[in-house]
Amino acid sequence: MKKLLFLSIIIVVLLTACGTNAAKQAGGHSGAAGMSHDGHKTDAPAGGGHAAGHGNQDNSGGIKSDAVKALWTLAGGKKPQANQDTSIRIEIQNGGKPIEQFDVNHEQKQHLIIVSKDLSYFHHIHPEYKGNGVFEITTRFPAGGDYKLIADFVPTGGSAMNKMEWVHIEGAPAKSKPIQPDASLTQTVDGKQVTLAFDRLKANEELTLTYTIKDASTKAPITNLQPYLGAIGHVVILTDDAEQYLHVHPMDETSSGPDAKFMTTFPKSGVYKIWGQFKHNDQVFTVPFVIKVP
Template sequence: KDFDIQHEKLMHLIVVSKDLSYFDHLHPEYKGDGLFTIALNFPAGGEYKLYADYVLKGASKVVKNHTVTVEGEKVQTTPLKPDENLTKIVEGKEITLSFDELKAGTDVTLNFNIKDQKTGQPITNLQPYLGAVGHVVIISENTDEYLHVHPMDEKAKGPDAKFMTKFPKSGIYKIWGQFQHEGKVITVPFVVKVS
């Protein structure tokens, strides 16, 4: 019944489609007595995986996952392919992901460099998103592995946002970086291969 707040919320709910093409990061409302609720609008029929990420009072973080099947017309699924280019344009921002080496079981620093797409100028006034410079969620291709990564320097304002993590196994993973600029949350996806 008792939960600790982590990054400004009692629960972070991550919703992905089975092929990881759809992603949402939500915050269910606590109704008391261990019950959290949220209204979800799934974009299409098919299988989705839900990850509830929370902290019991005075204990460590818990992640529970659950698969649901949604009725309705399914969309064409596309297999995950590692990105050849790790620079993406999202909402007028040019975001480049860099790292040393992606090796299972080894600490790796993921660096997101954020620039203005039009001017090429570095963005140095990122706003805190849920109390930090950004959040990163990483899910393996088979959806078995889930990592919710917090920044190394929560107070950073850009253009670099660094996150340290460790991939549990080799394989293909999808990474979503979430940042806030001028009141708008930007979600940028990357697909990588871990050796």
């Protein structure tokens, strides 16, 4: 038993160490999670999704995720407060020097995901690039408590990567809700009935997520979804402890519904929260599901 545990640890360490390259070589759509030097778990190649699959972002000898760090400053270094405009400054460095150039990936130079610790709050925003490796945005946190911030970007000459940070927000906390797998993978959001299906549900295997979107009242399939961030939709996946981030991208970027297909690989069995974001009638709607991967 002990031996087995030890072996498992070795395997995990090996996987972690090789995550980025292995996923790249395999042309993977979404890599297993690894851990960067600063102790933050990272998805490698995070958000690589389809882009990595095209194989043109491999940069042997280029910018490596492990050498990249994000320096986070909230509220100008003061204690950030709930329900107040809060500046977020993210400086991206490579080996201690600012990274100057970033590729536009899904229409943006950086995607910033903010979630509350219980994953009940989800916010997807786009900090402005100020030059010299610095991104800035101002937002409001809805309640006191701990939040995870995930910056997702592609340094020019590097591959897609992400950097995460836990932050504490002062103020009265919201009531924490337990993260429970959904009994049904159909729900209604903003007048749309959205169903999520998987071709299979297994850890460590690339699989397909299919969203089917109908009008909630007429049940008519919606076939005129608008592109959102240059694709049919945008999907973010986190483990229930918010420690691992899987960024997923569409299989067919030109589709307009009612089906929206994405690919990912769940790195381990466990509970995940999945947010799908779509655009219809000029409105972006976000559909959360909680699933258990056996």
